[in-house]
Amino acid sequence: MALADHLAHDTTAANHRRDRWIGVYIGVLAVILAVCTLGGGNAAKDATLKNIEAANTWNFFQAKNLRRHVLRTQADELELVALANPSLSAETRAAIEKKVADYKAEDRKLTSDPKSGEGLDELFMRGKALETARDLALRKDPYFDYGQALLQIAIVLASVAIISGGSAVLIASAVMGVAGTVITLNGFLLLVAVPFIG
Numbered sequence: 001m002a003l004a005d006h007l008a009h010d011t012t013a014a015n016h017r018r019d020r021w022i023g024v025y026i027g028v029l030a031v032i033l034a035v036c037t038l039g040g041g042n043a044a045k046d047a048t049l050k051n052i053e054a055a056n057t058w059n060f061f062q063a064k065n066l067r068r069h070v071l072r073t074q075a076d077e078l079e080l081v082a083l084a085n086p087s088l089s090a091e092t093r094a095a096i097e098k099k100v101a102d103y104k105a106e107d108r109k110l111t112s113d114p115k116s117g118e119g120l121d122e123l124f125m126r127g128k129a130l131e132t133a134r135d136l137a138l139r140k141d142p143y144f145d146y147g148q149a150l151l152q153i154a155i156v157l158a159s160v161a162i163i164s165g166g167s168a169v170l171i172a173s174a175v176m177g178v179a180g181t182v183i184t185l186n187g188f189l190l191l192v193a194v195p196f197i198g
Helices: 002-084 090-111 120-164 167-189
Strands: none
Touching: 002 090, 002 120, 002 167, 090 120, 120 167
């Protein structure tokens, strides 16, 4: 009877140690899940923010482009008025030429203004850069979603392994945990384009 008690005690102690290690493993998975959730939240916020900034930049670009078009039209009309009326006084002709020169100077400033960074050329580059940043965040986000799902499944399976004592369930949890961790890392680094995810 003492031998049976000793073997039962050894089995209980081994199960207790196993359960403690599974508890530590679950804690590690929970930390990775928290980092994954943070990365996913940041990617989603970045995508939204960059999309709003890009839309604002393109709206500003369109407004400036419309203004430039109006200036060009007005300059063309004044030049045609000067050509169509050769009898204009020198004063009127000079006033028209000055206005045309002012419009053309404003046209050049609307086209490119490196000092303010708000010329059409600069706005175009800024809009494209914001779209690129938005697209990058959108490519990252699905990896975090899948990483979260896999890590949550791994935690549930590890919890089931504690209750059931099944090694197969623990192995399945480890596979899910590793896959979730790798996909989470890929969400941050985008080293590999996984089909059907990104």
